[in-house]
Amino acid sequence: MDGAAETGSSAKALTPDQEARRHWMSVLAKASAAELENAMPAIQGIVGELPAYRLIRRPEVGMTMVRGRAGGTGRQFNLGEMTMTRCALQTADGQMGCAYVAGRSMRHAELAALIDALLQEPAHQAQLQALVVDPLARGQEVRRQRQVDRSAPTRVEFFTVVRGEDKE
Amino acid sequence: MNQHTRIPALDLTPGFDDPQRDAQRVFRQVLEAMSHPGRIVQLDRLPEAPPSLSKAAAAIALTLFDLDTPVWLSPELRQAVGPYVAFHTGAALTQTVASAGFLLVANGRALPDLAEVAIGDPEYPERAATIIIQVQSLQLGPGCRLRGPGVLGHIDVCVEGLAEEFWTAFAANHRKFPQGFDVLLVAGEQVLGLPRSVAIDGKEN
Numbered sequence: 001m002d003g004a005a006e007t008g009s010s011a012k013a014l015t016p017d018q019e020a021r022r023h024w025m026s027v028l029a030k031a032s033a034a035e036l037e038n039a040m041p042a043i044q045g046i047v048g049e050l051p052a053y054r055l056i057r058r059p060e061v062g063m064t065m066v067r068g069r070a071g072g073t074g075r076q077f078n079l080g081e082m083t084m085t086r087c088a089l090q091t092a093d094g095q096m097g098c099a100y101v102a103g104r105s106m107r108h109a110e111l112a113a114l115i116d117a118l119l120q121e122p123a124h125q126a127q128l129q130a131l132v133v134d135p136l137a138r139g140q141e142v143r144r145q146r147q148v149d150r151s152a153p154t155r156v157e158f159f160t161v162v163r164g165e166d167k168e
Numbered sequence: 169m170n171q172h173t174r175i176p177a178l179d180l181t182p183g184f185d186d187p188q189r190d191a192q193r194v195f196r197q198v199l200e201a202m203s204h205p206g207r208i209v210q211l212d213r214l215p216e217a218p219p220s221l222s223k224a225a226a227a228i229a230l231t232l233f234d235l236d237t238p239v240w241l242s243p244e245l246r247q248a249v250g251p252y253v254a255f256h257t258g259a260a261l262t263q264t265v266a267s268a269g270f271l272l273v274a275n276g277r278a279l280p281d282l283a284e285v286a287i288g289d290p291e292y293p294e295r296a297a298t299i300i301i302q303v304q305s306l307q308l309g310p311g312c313r314l315r316g317p318g319v320l321g322h323i324d325v326c327v328e329g330l331a332e333e334f335w336t337a338f339a340a341n342h343r344k345f346p347q348g349f350d351v352l353l354v355a356g357e358q359v360l361g362l363p364r365s366v367a368i369d370g371k372e373n
Contacts, residue, residue: 056180057256060187088255090180 024119024129025112027137029101033108035139036115039132046127047118056096057088059106085109095120181218183230183256190215194231198352201361206314206323208306209359218252220245220274224354225302226252232298233257233270240268242280268297276303276330276353282337285349293346296364304329306355316342316366325360327353339368 014022028036044050061083068079086100087109097117099109119128184190190213201209217226229249233239239259241249249272250261262268265284273279279301288296311326312335330353341348341364348364 054182056182058182058185058187088180094179096180 020129021116021120023137024133025099025116027133027140028112028115029099030140031112031136033105033111035136036108036111039115039136040111042131043115043118043128046131047121047124050114051091051093051118053089053091053097053114053117055087055089055110057086059085059087059109061085061104061106087113089113089117091117093121180255181216181226181252184215184227185213187230189213190227191231194227198228198231198359198361201352201359202350202363203361204318205316205361205363205366206308206319206325207360208308208325209361211357211359214357218249220248221252221272222302222354222356224357224359225272225300228300228352228354228359229253229270229272230256233259235259237269238262238267240265240271240280242271242273242275242278244278245272245274271297271299273299273301276301276327276334279331279334279337282334282341282349287341287344287347287349290347293348296347296349298350298352300352300354301330301334303327303353303355306353306358306360313369314362314366315369316363318363319366322369327360329355335368338362338366342367 040050062085063081064084066079066082067076069076082102083104084100084102085104085106085108086098087106088096088098089110090096091114095117097113097115097120099112099116101108101112115128115132119125119133193213194211197209197211201207211224211227214223214227215230217223221229229239233253235258237259238261239253239257240262241253246261253259253272254261259270265271265280266286268286271280271285282299285299286295286297288294305328307326307328308324309326310324313322313324315322338351345364350364351362353360353362
């Protein structure tokens, strides 16, 4: 595809811009629809009136296969399918926003795509990043840490004690 | 618009309003066109079309193309329509006529070499390609006489904006039956199916 060749995404390394976008897309996808909805007034405070946009791909619900590796190192296997919703839109300023979010919330996908488009506007990027994306990311980190702390005490290690019988 | 420089945005045309239902409906209509050669089928629930593509051609592309169908676009379409097809359908774009499952031709007067188009093999005739050709107009009336399955007796169609050599190539294609490519002629919002089973019975002008 032309786009892929242009942005050089065929190579493994991402440019800093792509890295930044990947980060905020991930944060927006992991936020809840309500969190994004609540962030809209703050966003409007930064960008002024929200730009008009048209949906290139209406929010649509589909399935994606989640893959895993046992212990993070084993062979790749299919863990199972999960529901996800995706959306693509273009603002009147010409920015394309995309979102892939878990679950079936079309509103979540649309808002995430819109915020993605707004974040690509260099004039607002730093402010949106600091006042919208970073707080969401911090909240997600706190929740993740809480989850880790709760599950860590239940961790079980399996290992085999060598008894020396195999030695001659 | 603001002033700072940025990478020119990729202008993508939206796809179907309701992807599942609209595609099913268009599929049904294309099936009707294919099973009744010579019947000019009016498509409805059409999407907005990207520049240089008719609405019918855009609808058929969105309906039929998918991840498993390599698509060949005529050169004038590659820039305008390539990203559109790739984005909405996920189809791989190919530069070689022979490897394409679908060919989309912008102008019926500038056809690719039809001898190169995949016609399937004797064991798997379904591996043949389908060519979607944009023409100026489709009408019933004196022009070309079609016979074959799906046609009661014969039917005359008048196609404007299609190179003369198409009909000789298509007649040769028909003689390879059950191998051979299939054709969809599109104009505006209409489509006419020419499966390989159709015999061209006299070309009068």
